[in-house]
Amino acid sequence: MRYTRYTRFIKEVIVDKGGGKSSASGRSSAPELATRDERKLRTRSSLLDAALTLMQQGRSFTSLGLREITREAGVVPTSFYRHFRDMDELGLALVDDGGATLRSLLREARKESAPVSDIIRRSVTIYKEFLLDRHMHFMFIAGERSGGSPVIRSAIRNQVNLFVLEMSQDLRRLNFLPHLSTATLQMLCGLVVNTMLNAASDILDMPPDEPTLEQELLDNFVKQLRLIFLGAISWKEPVAKP
């Protein structure tokens, strides 16, 4: 048992064993999965993808069944247990992926080195692209944020809080709104993130190919953010009683 863990660690360190075990079929046409761990990871992520795909079809995660997922993933139900103890554990994996997506959004936003004019509109554009690109993760996060099982709900809440914290630290580092206290800055970021996620729900629920409706939603989103930041600018910290 301990040996196994050790060898897995080795696997992760040695990147390429130099494979090429002579197989009959050609290398390029049939992709020939190399190591065992790789294959395990592959079916694992096909399970995760199956869950997301089903949710994309309108189902909510909480209503998904184990068998349903394995069916969609193209494996036999019992295979599920080789990867997750139960549905909750799969859900938590999805939460982690969603958190990673959020974090990468933040990384992308950091590149945008602040030319202060119309920064909101441009951030929203970035956000929308992200939204459409990883719409399934956002649907999951925004959808189960206050709907799903308690375990998953609180896991999502943690990830979102982390995101809020990181965002507020970013703003501080950029010396954005320097007159705000740390607590107020975090409150602001919480408000912004909630608004973001609500907008995500709205945008992702849209019937496809309705450009005017989409534009309306986006404009509304931008207006809301403008109003929030306008409030942040004229915010006065209450003075502590002497």
Add this chain to the structure above:
Amino acid sequence: MRYTRYTRFIKEVIVDKGGGKSSASGRSSAPELATRDERKLRTRSSLLDAALTLMQQGRSFTSLGLREITREAGVVPTSFYRHFRDMDELGLALVDDGGATLRSLLREARKESAPVSDIIRRSVTIYKEFLLDRHMHFMFIAGERSGGSPVIRSAIRNQVNLFVLEMSQDLRRLNFLPHLSTATLQMLCGLVVNTMLNAASDILDMPPDEPTLEQELLDNFVKQLRLIFLGAISWKEPVAKP
């Protein structure tokens, strides 16, 4: 068939038939359900209550089953169909109830004839009382708002939009923030309502009897609203190009 509908209508007009059909048991101890329609309504609402009760125990509506609900309500599964075609229809009934709750919240808020000082804090207090009083409706609305089945999701969206509209009309009538255009006022109300519902999720998810945490959440909620209204005050409508 038409007769039936007619007699039902009569039932609703004639308030008291003068009942007192001589029954063995006393009037006060055993409540003796009077008319048939009343009894039907009673089990109907016991089905609705059963759904809400189960959700209170951490389940999400989408994951509830028909049998589960009838079991909780204390009737046999087949009785369900006397009241609802399927779970979606029951869900829609819950949405209606939730909408009524929202509307009554608005009615309550109207009584508070604006002494502008600290109006936000007092509104939040009203809101919190409402939240705790009808916590199950709010859990349902806030939870399934972007989680549940598409039918229910869009029904909730309608109710919430209606609420937003009504709220914006109220503000206009009170001559509150008269420099805002109607569209902006609605945008503002949408933002406020989203913030309200997010706060509802947070507050209702709290572990019970943690007064300091509760106070933190409420303070944060108040701060967010303050910031929003601060933004609304200093909002300048863009001038249309001449």
Add this chain to the structure above:
DNA sequence: AATTTCAGTGAACAGTTGTTGACAAACATT
């Protein structure tokens, strides 16, 4: 008083669910 209407019951159905244990074959380790 006779008749109709109907909310709630009971038994039964076909289908699906989560979970178990034994097994095969590809892989990894010795």
Add this chain to the structure above:
DNA sequence: AATGTTTGTCAACAACTGTTCACTGAAATT
């Protein structure tokens, strides 16, 4: 080359699901 490890499969299970049909008894109508 021999041995152990492990991913995925198969068959089977008890439990539960939504839905059907015929039925009962009391309330409502005639």
